[in-house]
Amino acid sequence: MYNANKPSDTELPSTVRLLKSTIVAAVAALVLLVTLVMPAEYGIDPTGIGDITGLTRMGEIKMALAAEAEAEGQALAAALDGSTAPVAVAPVATQAAAPIPAPSPVVAEPDTVEIATAIPAPTDTTPTLRSDEMRVSLAPGEGTEIKVTLARGKTVEYSWQSIGGIANFDVHGDSAPLDIDYHSYSRGAEQSSSGVLEAAFDGNHGWFWRNRTANPITVTLQTRGEYTDIKHLE
Structure with missing residues (x-):
């Protein structure tokens, strides 16, 4: 078994060094937020870098599309909000079968002359474009x-x-x-x-x-x- 070497107090980072590292990381995150995230996601460009890189335009398009999508969704919901009244189906009346009349005596009909009727020409059903x-x-x-x-x-x-x-x-x-x-x-x-x-x-x-x-x-x-x-x- 070997005992691990315990670092001395001089090898450990001091409180001041940790504080400086934390501040540097926070400043870097803030710079990324202001120069990249805010222009690209929300179209807000306090520094003007977003206009140079084109990120501000990307953010404006995203916000505009989101606003239009929300407005269209509200309009669609309003259009679909009204409900249609149920359609009442009237009962179908049934008729009793009519009695079959008794056959009438056959009477000889005189010769008839058939007159040909003119058949109308078929109408054009092609849709008008x-x-x-x-x-x-x-x-x-x-x-x-x-x-x-x-x-x-x-x-x-x-x-x-x-x-x-x-x-x-x-x-x-x-x-x-x-x-x-x-x-x-x-x-x-x-x-x-x-x-x-x-x-x-x-x-x-x-x-x-x-x-x-x-x-x-x-x-x-x-x-x-x-x-x-x-x-x-x-």
């Missing part, structure tokens, strides 16, 4: 939307592209007659997107964009489908 292209310019922080009027089950093919930077988008619908303020289809932040939108109900359906970049952008939307109207809502 229309195509449009719209272009909008957005300054930094500005938003706008374009909507088409669609009946339930009808579809519209779309493709949009943002020139100048990424755009935040929200594909949704609404209907005043049906008391629907907001119905979400998809949302995100992209520079382009395409697909097919199928209307969940009779009403207005379309796209909202917001420019969260520091530069102006131009969004071009191309549509083709069974909609009856298209509007640019400022």
Whole structure:
């Protein structure tokens, strides 16, 4: 058995040294918080370093997306808050079988002449399709939307592209007659997107964009489908 060497008092760190190390660590943590964490997470940049490194812009985008997501969630919850009254099903009345009449005597019918009737030509059931292209310019922080009027089950093919930077988008619908303020289809932040939108109900359906970049952008939307109207809502 060997006895471990016990450090002398001179080898142990002094109280002053420990205090200095603690202060240095606290100052370093504070510097990281002010120069990195606050700009990147909350868009707050007291020192100006976040603007140079681009972290402040990242934080502003995060906060803006969080605010928009919260507002959209509240709108969706308000739209779904109302409950529909149960539909009463009326009982189906049953009718007794009518008595079978006795056969009547057969009477010879005179010869008849058949007159040919004109058969109407079949109507064209092909849905009417229309195509449009719209272009909008957005300054930094500005938003706008374009909507088409669609009946339930009808579809519209779309493709949009943002020139100048990424755009935040929200594909949704609404209907005043049906008391629907907001119905979400998809949302995100992209520079382009395409697909097919199928209307969940009779009403207005379309796209909202917001420019969260520091530069102006131009969004071009191309549509083709069974909609009856298209509007640019400022």
